[in-house]
Amino acid sequence: MATSEELHKRRVEAVARGVGSTIPAYVDRAGGGTITDVDGREWIDFAAGIAVTNVGNSAPRVVEAVRAQVERFTHTCFMVAPYESYVAVCEQLNALTPGGFEKRSALFNSGAEAVENAVKIARHATGRPAVVVFDHAYHGRTNLTMALTAKNMPYKHRFGPFAGEVYRVPMSYPLRDGGLDGATAAARSIEMIEKQVGAENVAALLIEPIQGEGGFVVPAQGFLPALREWATAAGVVFVADEIQTGFCRTGDWFACEHEGVQPDLITLAKGIAGGLPLAAVTGRADLMDAVHVGGLGGTYGGNPIACAAALASMETMRELDLAAAARRIGAVMVERLRVIAAGDPRVAEVRGRGAMLAMEIVVPGTLTPDPAATAAISAACHAAGLLTLTCGTYGNVLRFLPPLVISDDELGRGLDILAAAFG
Template identity: 70%
Template sequence: MTAPTLDATVPQERRLVTEVPGPASRSLMARKLSAVAAGVGTTMPVFAARAGGGIVVDVDGNQLIDLGSGIAVTTVGASAPRVVEAVQEQVAAFTHTCFMVTPYEGYVAVAEALNRLTPGDHAKRTALFNSGAEAVENAVKIARSHTGRQAVVVFDHAYHGRTNLTMAMTAKNMPYKHGFGPFAGEVYRAPLSYPYRDGGTDGVVAALQAIDVIEKQVGAANLAAVVIEPIQGEGGFIEPAAGFLPALATWCRDNGVVFVADEVQTGFARTGDMFACDREGVVPDLIVTAKGIAGGLPLSAVTGRAEVMDAAHVGGLGGTYGGNPLACAAALAAIETIEAEDLVARAREIEAVLLDRLRRIEARDARIGDIRGRGAMVAVELVHAGTDVPDPELAKAVATAAHRQGVIVLTCGTHGNVLRFLPPLSISDELLHDAFDVLAATFEVTR
C-alpha cells in the first residue's frame, strides 16, 4: 500500500517532558473550570497545542500517542496534508454562503462521492448536515416522510446522539439522558445480538428474536424505520453475530420499513471496509455518516435510495451550516486520502497488530473477558477475573494509567467497562507497539 503522508512538523514518537498533566495544562484546566459549563467534561486533563498523524502534542510539550482519533474523527490522521491544503484554499475563496441560498460545487461533489462510495449501485441522493445526531434525526424525518408511519426501532446498548430524539434512541442513561427528559415518543427498543453475553446465539436466530419483539410491540404497519449501528460505538463496540444484519435488512425490505445504518463511527475505512455494512453485503436504504467524513471538520450526511431521500418536501431538509464549504473541501480531501493511500487495507493491518497485542495480554490476564472489533475499531471488555461481571473501575484505572504515560485511550460500554482503540489509519506500527507496551505494563500494575 502507499505510505501515508504525515505532518512532518510533528515527530511521530511518544515523548514526556513533564508529568501528565503538566503545569500549563493544569493552569488551563483551572480556567476551563471557571469559564466552561460544568456539564462539558473531558476524558483527559490535558490541553492540545498541535497534532499530526498519530501524535497529539500538549501545551507542555508532551507528545501523546493517539488511540482515540478524537472519537474516530481524525481517521486520515490529525492535520492530514491534503485536508489542510484543501481547507486553506477554500477559506481564502469563501467561508460561507449557505447552500440553501447560493449553492456551491463542493456540496454537490461531496454528495456525488457519497453516492458512489456507499453500499449499493441503485440511484442515490445525499443531504449534508453538521453532526451525527443531526443526520440521524434527518434520517428519521426522511423515513417518516417516505412511509407515512411514525414508529422507530433501535437496539439495546445503542448510541445515536444527544439531541432530544437521539437521546430517546440512545440506550445509556448516564451521562447522556439523565435528567434531560421527557424524550421524543414513538421510539422502541429491540434486543441486539451480543455474542459475548448471549451465549453466541446464531445471528439469524438473534434477528428472529428481535423481529418477534418488533412485531409484537410495534407492528410493521406502524414502523417507519429500523436504525442500527453495524458495530456499536459508545455501547461497547458490540459486533452482532454474522447473519443478524442481513436478516433484519431482509425483514425491513419485505415489510416496507426503511433500514437505516448508523455508520457515524464505523464509516470511511475505519473497520477495514469503506463501510461496516460492506462486510456482509448489507445495502441499507439510508446510511448516516459523520465523524471520519471530513478529517476533523464538522460534517455529516444522510445518503440513500433516491425514492426514499426525495420523499421530503422542498425546504424540508437543510440547515444554515449544513454542508459548509470548508467542511466539504475537507471531506473531498479526506476521501481522496483514503483512496490514494489505500487506508481500507491499512485498517486491516492495524487490526492484526491490535488483536495480536491484546491476545498476548489476555493470555496472562483473566480480567479480559472479550476482545472484539474490526479494522482500527477494536475493544476489550473487562470483567472481574473468573466471571463475566463488568469491571468499570479496572477500565478507568487502566485508561488513567495509560494517560499518565502518554497514551490516549478511551472507555465505552453500557457499564463503562470497555477499553476502545480507534487509532488514526495513518499511525505507524512503531507507535502502535509503543502504545501497547505501555498498556501491557499498565495491566500488570493494576492487578
Template identity: 75%
Template structure:
C-alpha cells in the same frame, strides 16, 4: 505552574461543568499518531477524536484544501446560494456507500443531526411513525437522538421528556447472549411484530458495529436478516455508520462486510478530517420523498468542511486506508489476544479493523447479563495508560470496555509504542478491584 494547569483554572471559570474531558492536558499540536500538549508532553493517540481524525489531525492535503477554500469564501448557506463543493461530496457519497441503486444525499453538521434527519426522512417516506432501535445503541445527544440512545448516564439523565414512538429491542451481543445471528434476529423481529406491529414501522436504525455501547459486533447474519425483514414490511433500514464508516473497520463501510445495502446510511466523524460535516445518503425514491425545503440547516454542508471532506476522501483512496485499518488489526489483535490470555479480567477481544476493544469482567463472577462487568478495572487501566502517555477511551453500557481507535495513518512505531503502553497499564492492574 504548568500551562495545562493554568488553562484548567481558566476553563473552570468559563466552561460549563457538564462538558468533561478525558485527560487534564491541553493540546497544542497533533499529527500522525501523536498529540503534544502545551507543556511539551507527547501522547500516543488511540482515540483519534473518537474516530474522527482517521487521516491525522493536520493532514497536509486537508490543510491545503481548507486554506484554499477559506480564501475563496467561508459560507453562503447552500439553501440560499449553492456551490459545487456540496454537490461533489454528495456525488462521492453516492459512489462510496453500499448499493448500486440511484442515490441522493443531504449534508448536515454532526452525527446526531444526520440520524435525526434520517428518521425524519424515513417517517415522511413511509407515512409511519414507529422507529426501532437496539440495546446498547448510541445515536446522539439531541432530544430525538437521546431517545434513540440506550445509555442513561451521562447522556439522558435529567434531560427528558424524550421523543415518542421509539421502541428498543435486544442487540446481537455474542459474548453475553450466546445466540447465533439467526436466533438473535428472530428474537428482535418477534418483539417488533408483537409490540410495535410491522404495519406501524417507519424504520429500523442500527449501528453495524456499536460504538459507545461497547464496540459490540453482532453475530454473522444478524444484520442481513434484519435488513431483509425490514424491507419486507415496507419500512426503511437505516445503518448508522457514523463511527464505523470511512475505512475505520477495514472497509469503506462496515455494512459491506455483511453484504448489507442499507436504504439510508448516516455518516459523519471520519468524513472530513476533523471538520464538522455529516450526511444522510440513500435510495433516491426515499430521499426525494421529502418536499423541497423540508431538509437543510444554516451550516449543513459548509463549503470549508466540504473541501476538507473531498481532500480526506482523496487521501483514503490514494493511501488505501481501508487496507491500513486491516493492517492495524493484523498487528494489534495478536497482541491483544496475548494480553487476554495473560489477564483473566479481559473477557473478550473484539472489533474489526482499527476499531478494536477489550471487555473487562470479574473473572468467575456472573451477573444478570452474563459475565460480571468490571468498570473499575477499565477506569484504572485507562488512567494508568493516560499517565504513561497513551490516549485511549472507555465505553460500554457498563463502562467496562476499553476501545482502540488509532488514526489510520498511524506509523508502525507509534502503534507499537501505544500497544506496549497498554500492556504495561494492564500489568499495573493484574488484580482488578
C-alpha cells in the same frame, strides 16, 4: 504559551461543568498518531477524536484544501447561494456507499443531525410513526437521539421527557446473549417488533453495524442480513448508523460491506472530513426525494470549508488505501491484545474489526462488568502517555481507535504502554 495547569484554571471559570474531557492536558499540535500538549508532553493517540481523524489530525491534502477554500469564501449557506463542493461531496457519497441503486445525499453538521434527518425522511416517505432501535445503542445527544440512545448516564439522565414512538429490541451481543447465532438473535428481535409494535407501524429500523458507545459490540454473523431481509419484506426503511464505523475504520469503506448489507439510508459523520464538522444522510433516491422542498437543510449544513476538507479526506483515503491500513493495524493490535487477554483473567473478550477494537473487562471468572478496573487501566495508560477511551453500557470496555495513518513505531509503543497498564 499558557501551561495546561493555567488553562485548566481558566476552563473552570469559563466552561460549563457538564462538558467533560478525558485527559487533563491542553493540545498544542497533533499529527500522525500523536498529540502534543502545551507543556510538550506527547501522547500516542488511540482515540482519533472518537474515530474522527482517520486521515490524521493535519493531513496535508486537508490542510491545503481548507486553506484554499478559506481564501475564496467561508459561507454563503447552500440553501441561499449554492456551490460546487456540496454537490461534489454528495456525488462521491452516492458512489462510495453500499448499494447499486440510484442515490441522493443531504449534508448536515453532526452525527445526531444526520440521524434525526434520517428518521424524518423515513417517516415522511412511509407515513409511519415508529422507529426501532437496539439495546446498547448510541445515536446522539439531541432530544430525539437521546430517545434513540440506550444508555442513561451520562447521556439521558434528567434530560427528559424524550421524543415518542421509539421502541427498543435486543441486540446481538455474543458475549452476553449466550452466543446466539445471528439468525436466531435476529428472529428474537423481529418477533418483538411484530408483537409489540407491529411491522405496519414501523417507519425505520436504525442500527449501528458495530455498536460504538455501547461497547464496540459486533453482532453475530447473519444478524444484519436477516434484519435487512425482514425490513425489505415489511416495507421498513433500514437505516445504518455508520457515524463511527464509516470511512475505512473497520477495514472496509463502510462496515455494512462486510456482510454485503445495502441499507436504504446510511448516516455519516466523524471520519468524513478530517476533523471538520460535517455529516450526511445518503440513500435511495425515492426515499430522499420524497421530502418536500425546504424540508431538509440547515444554515451551516454542508459548509464549504467542511466540504473541501471532506473531498480532500476521501482522496487521502483512496490514495493511501486506508481501508487496507485499518486491516493491517487491526491484525497487529489483535495479536497483541490477545496476548494480554491470555495473561489477564479480567479480559472477557477481545473484539472489533479493523482499527475499531475493544477489550471487555470483568470480574475474573464471571461476566460481571468491572468498570473500576477499566477506568484504572485507562488512567494508567494516560499517565504513561497513551490516550485511550472507555465505553459500554456498563462502563467496562476499553476501546481503541488509532488514526489510520499511525506509524508502526507509534502503534508498537502504544501497545507496549497498554500491556504495561495491565501489569
